[in-house]
Amino acid sequence: MDAKAIDDILASKKVLISGGTGFVGSATVRALAEKHPRCAITVIDRSPPRSQHALPEGISCMQVDVTCMPEVSQAGIVPGLADRFGRRLEKEVWRINVVGTQNMLDAAMENGAEAFIYTSTCCVVTDDMRSSYANIDERWPTSSNLLIYGESKVIPHGCLATAEALVLNASSDKMATCALRPSVLCGPGDYQLVPAIHACIAKYETPFIIGTGQNLWDVTHVSNIADSHILAVENLVTSRTAAGEAFFIQNNEPITFRDFCLAIWAHFGHIPPFEIQIPESLAYLAGLLCEIVTWLTGTTTTLSRGSVRDACAVRYAHGDKAREILGYEARIGIEDAIRLSCEEYAHRIGVELPT
Amino acid sequence: MGFVSKAIYFTLHPIQLRSIIQWKVWHNPPHERNPKNDTETQKACFKFLDLTSRSFSAVIKELHPELLLPVCVFYLVLRGLDTIEDDTSIDLKTKEPLLRGFKDFLEQDGWNFTGNRPEEKDRELLVQFQNVITEFKNMKPAYQAIIKDITDKMGNGMADYCIKAAGDDASVKTIEEYDLYCHYVAGLVGEGLTRLFVEAGLANPALLKRSRLHKSMGLFLQKTNIIRDIREDFDDERRFWPQEIWSKHVDNFEDLFKPENRELALNCNSEMILNALEHVEDCLFYLAGLKEQSVFNFCAIPQAMAIATMELCFRNYNIFERNIKITKGDACELMVQSTQNLQILCNTFRQFARKIHKKNTPKDPNFLKISIECGRIEKFIETIFPSQKAADAQLQVKGELTAEQAKKREEDAENKADIYFMMLLMGAVVLFVAGTMMGVAWWFGARFDLAWKELTSGNFRPPPQVAAKAAAKAAASASASIRNEL
Numbered sequence: 001m002d003a004k005a006i007d008d009i010l011a012s013k014k015v016l017i018s019g020g021t022g023f024v025g026s027a028t029v030r031a032l033a034e035k036h037p038r039c040a041i042t043v044i045d046r047s048p049p050r051s052q053h054a055l056p057e058g059i060s061c062m063q064v065d066v067t068c069m070p071e072v073s074q075a076g077i078v079p080g081l082a083d084r085f086g087r088r089l090e091k092e093v094w095r096i097n098v099v100g101t102q103n104m105l106d107a108a109m110e111n112g113a114e115a116f117i118y119t120s121t122c123c124v125v126t127d128d129m130r131s132s133y134a135n136i137d138e139r140w141p142t143s144s145n146l147l148i149y150g151e152s153k154v155i156p157h158g159c160l161a162t163a164e165a166l167v168l169n170a171s172s173d174k175m176a177t178c179a180l181r182p183s184v185l186c187g188p189g190d191y192q193l194v195p196a197i198h199a200c201i202a203k204y205e206t207p208f209i210i211g212t213g214q215n216l217w218d219v220t221h222v223s224n225i226a227d228s229h230i231l232a233v234e235n236l237v238t239s240r241t242a243a244g245e246a247f248f249i250q251n252n253e254p255i256t257f258r259d260f261c262l263a264i265w266a267h268f269g270h271i272p273p274f275e276i277q278i279p280e281s282l283a284y285l286a287g288l289l290c291e292i293v294t295w296l297t298g299t300t301t302t303l304s305r306g307s308v309r310d311a312c313a314v315r316y317a318h319g320d321k322a323r324e325i326l327g328y329e330a331r332i333g334i335e336d337a338i339r340l341s342c343e344e345y346a347h348r349i350g351v352e353l354p355t
Numbered sequence: 356m357g358f359v360s361k362a363i364y365f366t367l368h369p370i371q372l373r374s375i376i377q378w379k380v381w382h383n384p385p386h387e388r389n390p391k392n393d394t395e396t397q398k399a400c401f402k403f404l405d406l407t408s409r410s411f412s413a414v415i416k417e418l419h420p421e422l423l424l425p426v427c428v429f430y431l432v433l434r435g436l437d438t439i440e441d442d443t444s445i446d447l448k449t450k451e452p453l454l455r456g457f458k459d460f461l462e463q464d465g466w467n468f469t470g471n472r473p474e475e476k477d478r479e480l481l482v483q484f485q486n487v488i489t490e491f492k493n494m495k496p497a498y499q500a501i502i503k504d505i506t507d508k509m510g511n512g513m514a515d516y517c518i519k520a521a522g523d524d525a526s527v528k529t530i531e532e533y534d535l536y537c538h539y540v541a542g543l544v545g546e547g548l549t550r551l552f553v554e555a556g557l558a559n560p561a562l563l564k565r566s567r568l569h570k571s572m573g574l575f576l577q578k579t580n581i582i583r584d585i586r587e588d589f590d591d592e593r594r595f596w597p598q599e600i601w602s603k604h605v606d607n608f609e610d611l612f613k614p615e616n617r618e619l620a621l622n623c624n625s626e627m628i629l630n631a632l633e634h635v636e637d638c639l640f641y642l643a644g645l646k647e648q649s650v651f652n653f654c655a656i657p658q659a660m661a662i663a664t665m666e667l668c669f670r671n672y673n674i675f676e677r678n679i680k681i682t683k684g685d686a687c688e689l690m691v692q693s694t695q696n697l698q699i700l701c702n703t704f705r706q707f708a709r710k711i712h713k714k715n716t717p718k719d720p721n722f723l724k725i726s727i728e729c730g731r732i733e734k735f736i737e738t739i740f741p742s743q744k745a746a747d748a749q750l751q752v753k754g755e756l757t758a759e760q761a762k763k764r765e766e767d768a769e770n771k772a773d774i775y776f777m778m779l780l781m782g783a784v785v786l787f788v789a790g791t792m793m794g795v796a797w798w799f800g801a802r803f804d805l806a807w808k809e810l811t812s813g814n815f816r817p818p819p820q821v822a823a824k825a826a827a828k829a830a831a832s833a834s835a836s837i838r839n840e841l
Contacts, residue, residue: 132743133743134737134741134742134743135734135737135738135741136743136745137745139745139746139749140745140748140749141745141748141749213713214709214712214713216730216733216734253727253730253731254730254731254733254734255723255726255727255730256712256726256730259712259715259722259723259726262717262722263717263722263723263726265717266717266722271716271717271718316734318738334723334727335723335724335727338723
């Protein structure tokens, strides 16, 4: 089917984007409004539109709490919450993700929605941080399997995996569903990744390499994720070959975590004056100590056992399934993605980047 | 290197020596040539092969018998063509028809060429070229056609290049021109060899459909040489580094060699290497299509040498000052690694990609691109030889064991049983020896009953006077026995 025909089909559709004022949500709204301007978009979110995540003109926004009775239109796109969160919030997060997703699904079915897209995360697979995940694909088990088989360890993204499974199992002839699993994100409006890495310069933390510095990671520009959502919508209202499927979405250019950091620092004109390699086990111990100190003093630190494991983890996925079924290719390459993210962040904090 | 300096070198670098010995001792050629039945012309061809090529003659001679002579003749034909092209004493008017018509000489019995200047190092090959022609005509027609076709393309390519060089500026401008030049001097060889392999049934015919793959094989090798030989070529007034790349770093090509431009030269070097690394994936893909061990070795050895040379040259300022080479020991180790299978070769490639990655620095404007390229190589290797499989991960989630883990557990259990058995055996031996000794002591009259009684009543040491008496008695008996001896 050609692009024109798809555009015509989408012109007659209504799309509801939950969480549409957030980082991924607003990027998706912008991408959809640009590619299919005739499509009617409604955004629901707990927060009103935010200045840092711009929305295009003519989008109707509603403040809705998805954990209460949701109001759902004809087709829904539901970005989940894929952030790391403290233990105290676990119950709350479970409520938003699992209960919220179930509410959205129920409402979508009740209102005769054709398609339902769930924004999951690659963490549904790469949850056990002790394992390494090189070149994984969609055949890999998710942590919902871990829950089913009664694993006793902490599964930080178990609720997301459960929510994802809910969505995929709900796929039917009436309402086709699919799930997208983006990797770590960067891009305009990123308040976590680039700011945290940039903050290392001021804290003199840049010379320290944790682990070998050879572990590869996927990072994705947020507008690529937005693209994948549009492709998924297009698929589910036409051929529906993506129905009931999950897809890893990333830039498909794995780089080492260390180099990602070095590239960001280099954009801000900083090159570590020397480098010290810290073995992973030692860093893990240091992370534990820092956690104890912060627990006692109630301050925050960059170093924790989790962040050490994160920095040393091998996590990248194979992008073939999304390429074959959705026709997804990263439009913004990782090099541009890093540059754009740094430029936007520098502008946000009022810093001039060296040229 | 003299014997003494060699001895000192290898004493200080024992691993290098070990690699050389390993290669010499353990390498079994897949096919061994039997020179006894060679005809005179065949002997002459192999003699020239040794004379004209140091690196290729060994691997060519280990090739499958079906391809041994065709590849040897192919090599000599191209070497002959090269000797005409390299000779600056031949004027263009004579040279051009020679290069363009070289393919036809292959069919003229007894053709040879004596027009080279005396100092041209492979002059003798052309003087006695009739031997090569005889062997060429003895080959299967299919092989003849392939060699003739490549000779035709390469001869014309060289002639075009000579005309251009005579006209104005011979230096390479764009990356496209650079690729084209490399294609003429090396990519075409890759094409010819691939066609020979497929014709002989020793390689997957799909390799011919994907021409990009065999092109990359040649380009990667040629680009490696061009990068490594920058100083030598500069001294000979040849420039193969494309202007499109060096002009990003310096204004004039000569500036690359000025000490004050050290950092700029290094950045230019890494951009050249980045450009060459783009072929690595294709090369590994190509090698996966080779079916026969000797053909695999023939293709894999130069590729392994090339990636190692890339690593050696990467951000190494020495290349602008002198000619650098990988050591003989490293070369032997690489040959051991590249004459087994693709997986071992891939490990070698990954290892060198990581080494390159480690030398990469954010000071370099191409830092991120190089990092991405190294990541891409690693991801590609992971795709052909996954370190973990989804099926295994599924089993792990269910708490079941993969075949490998089950085997390991079984082995562990076996080892454990072995250890228990050994401990039991040793215990039995200790008990037996102790029992025998005590039995002998009892037989000689030791009073264990008294000892037991003393022990149970809490006397663990002999009473002092008893101990003294026993000592005196022992001394007395000893002196008595000595006296008896005397």
